[in-house]
Amino acid sequence: MEEKHIRHIVGLKKGMTQAISHFSRHSDAAADHGSDGSYDYVGNDRRNAGEKLEGFYNFIFGLLAFLAALVFIASNYLKAAG
Secondary structure, three states: HHHHHHHHOEEEEOHHHHHHOOOOOOOEOOOEOOOOEEEEEEOOOOOOOHHHHHHHHHHHHHHHHHHHHHHHHHHHHHHHHH
């Protein structure tokens, strides 16, 4: 329904699902207002799901390592102070 009817009424080149996919795939995604009143979807920096997952897990690993070091330092500081 979206592809056949709503997209043309609103004047979009992509439906909602396609627009979400575009913004999910391109970190520099944007929607430019075209001269004919429609929106053009632009973006060049394309990332696949594997790259996104790798970045997510690297962030989580770094955060956990930082928190582990913080707990280690705090527990040693409390032992020395007490």
